[in-house]
Amino acid sequence: MIQFKKEIAKEISKATEIEQNEIEGYIEIPKDQNNGDYAFPCFRLAKTLKKAPQAIAEEIKEKIEIDNNIIEKIEVLGGYINFYINKKLLAKEVLEEISNKEEYGKSEIGKGKNIIVEYSSPNIAKPFHIGHLRTTLIGNSLYRIYKYLGYNTTGINHLGDYGTQFGKMIEAYKMWGQEYDLTVDPINKLMDMYVRINDLCKADENVLERCRENFRLLEAGDKYCTDLWNKFKDVSMVEFDKIYDILNVKFDSYNGEAFYSDKIDEVIQKLEEKGVLIESEGAKIVDLTDVGIKTPCIVQKANGSSIYATRDLAAIMYRAKTYDFDKCLYVVAYEQNLHFKQIFAVARYLVDEKYVKGLEHVSYGMVALPTGKMSTRLGNVVKIEELINGTIEKAEEIISEKNPDLEEKEEVAKKVGIGAIVYNTLSTANIKDQIFDWNTALNFQGETGPYIQYTYVRTQSVLSKVEEMPKFEDINIEKLQDEYSINVLKTIYNFEDILTQVTNKEEPSILARYLIDLAKAFSNFYNENKIIGEEKELQDARIYLTSSVGKVLKIGGYLLGMEMPNKM
């Protein structure tokens, strides 16, 4: 597809003798469409050239050779040079690209690059609640987008399956295992046991000691402990997989913390070789004050055992070796900002600079309830299952009301409910905190997932009434020159750029908002233009555009993590 921005930058570059890339960075898209499709602000040139911006703009405008096939019109307005692109070319380029490519926006720009996305990473034997939703869905979307852009992408679920807590679980099971039937609702039962054993540990030091001993045995490979640990893990995974299944979230690896427990010696050894391992208060630490981090990174506790950070460091070494990653993304809440700063800083002693540069913490905000922070212990959590069931139920209600004869109601309700959850979770910038609110979660109107899906359904509904799909070669571009069609075309044109932006910022919310924009643009088009029943050329052109919107919505929805129903 033609790159309008590049074409414009090229011409300005010639006229000003400023490098094209630099110019391209300055070119902006006017907020008001009346001011053109692209604009070059001349203000920053004013200083160096010592001329008024307006005068500079005039001069550049005179020097530019415009190709009318690409740029329709150039205007100078208050220090800006405004470019109006040729809308026929726009229409032709966009529709041709879609007709040639089954998967619009797909590219090979990531070819040969290896990306790791670590996401979801729940703790074994603990409930999966809405606090885990952001990491799961942000990671899932990034994973899909990187893949779509041709990156060799690996999704890792870094399970929280290690630590003293499992010593406690084992002790709890020893004491009360007969009381619980783990074949039904196992996680809540494990959780219950965990709460009980914690209370007991506080009251009785001897119990705590037994728990520690259990963990030591587990690490040493004791059969009884290992078997139990596997059991906890298995029943937990069954529950987690139910959620992943319904959300259609996939991983290439479930190597969690335990996986790295036998790889930590290498970390310690290497840090020792580098001479950066210091003993302090019995523990072994790496001092990081040289990079401005006041809190040292503990890699070995005073009792000689490893710690979270050590296992993460082992993971970095392992991943560098195994995946040769260009980027390794950690989709983890901002609570752990310091932790990642620390291990990234320590990583320079363990792996090549290339890998250190590739480490990136995709930090996101906390999810709280209107009543305050969630606490599993206090029981005030919204479980993902509850949320999913609630939204699907709501979707069913609305379907029975609006479309009672719909076939496959359940299937559709599921897609719509999940769509609402996905959009709701991914619509705001990663860094922002979110207050979970049932009213918002169950709202299907306005800027929501169901709105995007509904728009898609309308495209399909129109297309289903057409006897024969027109071919691109037969489309008369002239018929798509009204403002609504052009707005749709421009939005579709931006899709590729949007995907790049998402990967530059690791922000799926950019895509989420884009899909709303596209749906809105189509809704306007749909509202203002009759599609079926117009004269053949006009009808064909509009049908073609409608079909194109449908394709992009479907692809975009998939990349965000939601499915488009054909009817709803």
Place this chain on the structure above:
RNA sequence: GCACCAGUAGCUUAGUUGGAUAGAGUGUUCGGCUACGAACCGGAAGGUCGGGGGUUCGAAUCCCUCCUGGUGCACCA
């Protein structure tokens, strides 16, 4: 106490490396289904961009300071 992050309409928010009149949705309110799906579309009201300084042709955006909220700060993960 120190550090990091956030503060934009009643609520949820967008706003590209400083640029044209700060955009949406929701809620409130008014209007639109004998053209393809009204889970839609259009209009109105609603903003001293947390407060105060500063930098400059120009600041929601950069700097300083204060206020509010969140998070973190050595053997939990």
